[in-house]
Amino acid sequence: MSKRDYYEVLGVARDASDEDLKKAYRRCAMKYHPDRNPGDAASEASFKECKEAYEVLTDGNRRRAYDQHGHAAFEHGMGGGGGAGYADMGDIFGDIFGNIFGGGGAARGPRRGADIGYVMELTLEEAVGGIEKTIEIPTLDECDTCDGTGSADGNLETCSTCQGRGQVRFQRGIFSMQQACPHCGGRGKTIANPCGDCNGQGRVERTKTLQVKIPAGVDNGDRIRLTGEGEAGPAGSPPGDLYVDVRVREHEIFQRDGDDLHCEVPVRISQAALGDTIRVPTLDGDVELRIPAESQTGKLFRLRDKGVKSVRSRAPGDLYCRIVVETPVNLTPEQRELLEKFEATFVGEGARRHSPRASTFLDGVKGFWDRMTS
The missing domain is CATH 2.60.260.20 (Urease metallochaperone UreE, N-terminal domain)
Structure with missing residues (x-):
């Protein structure tokens, strides 16, 4: 059975960019992926066909060869097999899908600390003029005893699970995937003698005091990011960030x-x-x-x-x-008398010209009743 054109398989034009190819492959994979179609041989065959087309067309040299010679470019040793196998599938999977099917190559290196959110209420004057405020945040901060390493004596050992690489690779169906080593958290090292104050975690619970500078002109819903001011990462890992969300209180005038x-x-x-x-x-x-x-x-x-x-x-x-x-209230007798005299001047048809909106309203009412009674 002859092979279908690779561009036709992915449903893209022959001048498609790498980004177009990636989007097309993602659509195919979402439709035909074996995890979504267990036991469906036709879907598995379509998925392999999409994968083969994607691997060829995203390789500059192989794509040029295919554009010139078609499928013949990969026959009789002209360019290697069109089906390149699954040796690099973990990297492809991680690049395109992230964690759609359970995490590919997305987790690389030690896990950073968690981000923290803080809501700061401001008056309108503070938001408009800018201000620097002191805030206190309960968080996990770096352990002073071990300087955040988690080790009492500073000695670290090579992780026996990942052999110091910080990542482990495993097979899931036809995919070979990698993730941060669960034993060492992606650091590649383990602690020989844990710190007694933080139990080897490198961080302790603490209330941290920070000075936050709010720029002039911020509005309700604006967010300010303070890099590295979130939770400390476990055992020396990078810290997270602090996000300050601005809330402006209602003003009595504006x-x-x-x-x-x-x-x-x-x-x-x-x-x-x-x-x-x-x-x-x-x-x-x-x-x-x-x-x-x-x-x-x-x-x-x-x-x-x-x-x-x-x-x-x-x-x-x-x-x-x-x-x-x-409308004036708490009138004095003199004020009331003056207003009564003033009101008395609005008599007859001549009064209509002094109240344009009232005249328009009365004309509208008259027209309404005329229509109702006609």
Whole structure:
């Protein structure tokens, strides 16, 4: 039976890149892998066919030979067999699949310490201006007695399981895979005389105090990474990292939207009707805001560059002030009398021109009832 074209097997164009080939092979393997199709001879044959095509097309020399001569390139000693066997399958498996089917070549070297997460709450002012804070974190830290080695006298022995390589190889079906040695944790060495304070682990429970510098302009949900400040690795292995997640508390005046700020500014009826210049708060102090005459509730004013300087671009946002016309309360007799006199001036059809929104509303109500009764 003649062999199918390798490009056809993987479903790629003849000018496919290595990345295209890798993706295509992954799709084939996910579909035909023996672990997913136990006892299915047809799937196993298809998987071997995909593997053979992938091995040839990802080898520059063999691919050029195949493009020139087709399958004949690997017959009669012209380039070696198209089926290269499974000697390098562990590396291929680890490179493409990682741990999809139980871990290939992904674990190399000693296991590093675990990463730590810490949630830091900030006020808006702290987030906008930046701050340095001291935090305390319960963690596994390097043992001072043995300097993190786990050995009381510093003597280490070559691991008898991996012979000092730090990795072991094992067979799983047609795959040859490797992983960090379970005996020495990938270090290649074992401890002859364990430290009494950490029981040979090289680390002890401790509360660690750190200074964390928060850059100006951070926002809710931002994350800061402190490399090497996570848990110490076992017996001298590299430490993990510390991730500080920023949470910004709600502010009593401002609401943040990216680099912009929003706030509501209450004004009296007389100020909105006659116009006025008022002072409004910003993060840099009060500034003047001119309210034009006849301003209505909801009118928005934009104060440029009075928002937040972005932690990324350092370009400042804007401050948006929305005025809210307040109804006066706790009136004195004199104020009530003045308002009553003022209200008395709104009589007849002429009053409609003083209340444009009310007029629009009343017209809408009248039209609604006309439609309902027609």
